[in-house]
Amino acid sequence: MHTLVSYPGDAIFIKTKKGHDEIAQRQFGLNIRQRRVLIIADGTKNISAIREVIPKDELEEIISFLAEQGFIAPGENHARKAPATRAEKIVVLESIKNERSVAARHVSFPHSQKRSESSHADEPALLPDAEKIRQVKDFMTTTATTYLGLLGADVIHRIERAKGAAQLMIVVGHWHMALQESKQGNRFAAPYLEQVTAALTGKGEQLEARQA
Incomplete structure (x- = not known):
């Protein structure tokens, strides 16, 4: 305790x-x-x-x-107090939604169904476009290979296994975290996360990997 x-x-x-x-x-x-x-x-x-x-x-x-x-x-009190970005919010929301989905397979909550539906009303809609999802997967795989090397094998495996935008958004959290923790990729982690979440929610088109 x-x-x-x-x-x-x-x-x-x-x-x-x-x-x-x-x-x-x-x-x-x-x-x-x-x-x-x-x-x-x-x-x-x-x-x-x-x-x-x-x-x-x-x-x-x-x-x-x-x-x-x-x-x-x-940390230091004078550190920059940046708000959570839209991309970070989306990734956390999808992770929590996935956690709830797993729990719902085992437990039924009939009295809370209406409340649950309301709580998800403002969540971003994910793109059903298979071609765009494939482009996002390719982008994530390329950046993982570039910045993570052999350590990116598990992340790449997760990316390829994801079926649909919802599952891929869960993997985005692992991918982003791995980039954050890498020596070369950490400075690109935030803009890459913004690009990927924008693409998966239909808010952006271009996926551009930057020079290392």
Whole structure:
């Protein structure tokens, strides 16, 4: 049982070595939402920004756990307090929706169906265009090969296995995380994420890999 700590909205956290190791190796058994918060805790977003994609009560629980277990640590107060980007919100929403979908296969919630439908009303519609999805897959595979090398094999396997835009959007989180943690690809991770999410939601056409 860990201690629940309430942090101010302007508090900023960064990954520790243990946090970076968990991102790379997945050895401590974090659940999906814990991993999402760990990914977002990059020293540029304060608690208020992260609340845009994770509910306040749940976020306090996760932040307290990650800090107590040594995955994250308080960052500098003067760090840039960037809001969560639209692309990051989409990836987190799709991950949470996928988690709910898996749970729904085992448990029925008839009384909450209407509420659930309403809660998803503002979520972005994903593109059903098979050709565009293939283009996105090719782009993700190319960038993974370029910046991750042999370490990108698992990511590429996930990309190719994805069936449809919804499954591919879940993989986008893993791909983006891997680019963030790579030496050469981290500076391109954010713009690539914007391009891919825009393409999968029909908001963008061009997918352009940049020079390393």
